[in-house]
Amino acid sequence: MRYAFRIVNVFTVDGDRLSGNPLCVFEDARDMSDTQMQALARQMNLSETTFVLPSDKVTAHVRIFTPGFEMPFAGHPTLGTAHVVRSLRGLDRVAFEMKAGIVEVTSRGDTWTLRAAKPPATRPVSATRAELAQMLSLPANAVSDEPLWVNTGVEQLVIPVGSPEHVRAATPVPELIEKHGFSETRDEAMAYVWAREGDHLLVRFFFTNHGAVI
Template sequence: MHLFPFQLVNVFAESHFGGNPLAVFTDAEGLDDAAMQAIARQFNLSETVFLFPSSKAAARLRIFTPSYEMPFAGHPTLGSAAVLHRLGRAGDDFVLQTEAGPIPLTQRDGVFTLQANAATARPSGLGLADTAAMLGLAEADIVAAPEWLDTGTEQLLVRIASREAVLAARPDPQLFMQRATLQPGRSVAYLWHEGDNVATVRLFFEQHGAVIEDPGTGSACANLGGWCALNGRHPLAWRIEQGHAIDRLNVLQLSVDAAGRVRVGGRVIFVASGVFELPDS
């Protein structure tokens, strides 16, 4: 029997039962890709992260959803940072290695912040009417044609005309899988509206034919910052609120400095720890 320690944390949490849950395997040496995917499916969280030694960073991260591996995701990166910091394996300024490249991180007064990669953008080809139908909204609720943004994980960003419309969205699964798809099994859209430096956001993704809502999405927040940087909307400091519609509040801190550098941060609350038992093969 092989034993693998893990910790459970809530990322972007303002209360003990808020935020986005994450399992962090603190010493994943000995696990192959199939085992990591199976463990992620067992936990059935948005993501499960596995930490490996790195000669270039405090740790190397492998991030898995229940269905596939991701090159980068925000809440696993920040959750891993908090776990490493608590274990004394990272200081207040450090780097984590992801499949999308190195990610600089800081810890200040209990807030962990990552600096995202520079963004790229491309048109989606979707019109306002098609986007509205996909999301169960009126055409007037869509501000502009959606775009694909990528600071490490590519996602479809949809700017919405009001907070109320963001919260009212009810995606049509069939249309969602037709119009928000990067590749088979990978459909994702991030809805956002900002007013008075507070953005209300929701992220939807497809899993096994159903459209699921994520409680808190750091990679999408980074992509939103990337959109702002590419469109000259900086410097800025926004409070990002996610999870209202599923009664699981997440609060993210998004900043874009005068040079267009994007940073995403939040608080992490530790809730449990344990050991995963894996039988000998």
């Protein structure tokens, strides 16, 4: 059996087609088993691989796999898959059936907007701002506003910092991100670090993998 797939880069910078966050999208996964999907995601070895399936409710049923497990929702795989579906079907507005619920995505040219399946749920972070700054190898006052655990389908630790330079300089300490950034609902440690840069947001996402931070 042959399956068509595409490698797309999401969040490319200044027209650089090889920048951004890579994603593998299988265009039609109707004959694949769960085991095959997981094996292919492991073979591709990207942060996520998506599989497009028919849906009797909305545009498509989309499943998202990391090399190790299936995710109910994630932002960059959703946007990248929407780009592929638009190129296949000529649609500027799509809705995906995902494990987290129905996710709507719209485009205007190359600008994409998604609506999460549910409103964000938040909870406080037990670590202090200074402890999170230390976790990121930043000055003690670098965390500029309240950090939060945010869940719109999957839980993320979201940390605002004072400047784009802080985002670029962030270098997580593996043992500290395991301590302060571990989510029991995801059984992994991660952190989103962000700051405003003009009319945009500069964001970096860190996660642990076998003791290293990626």
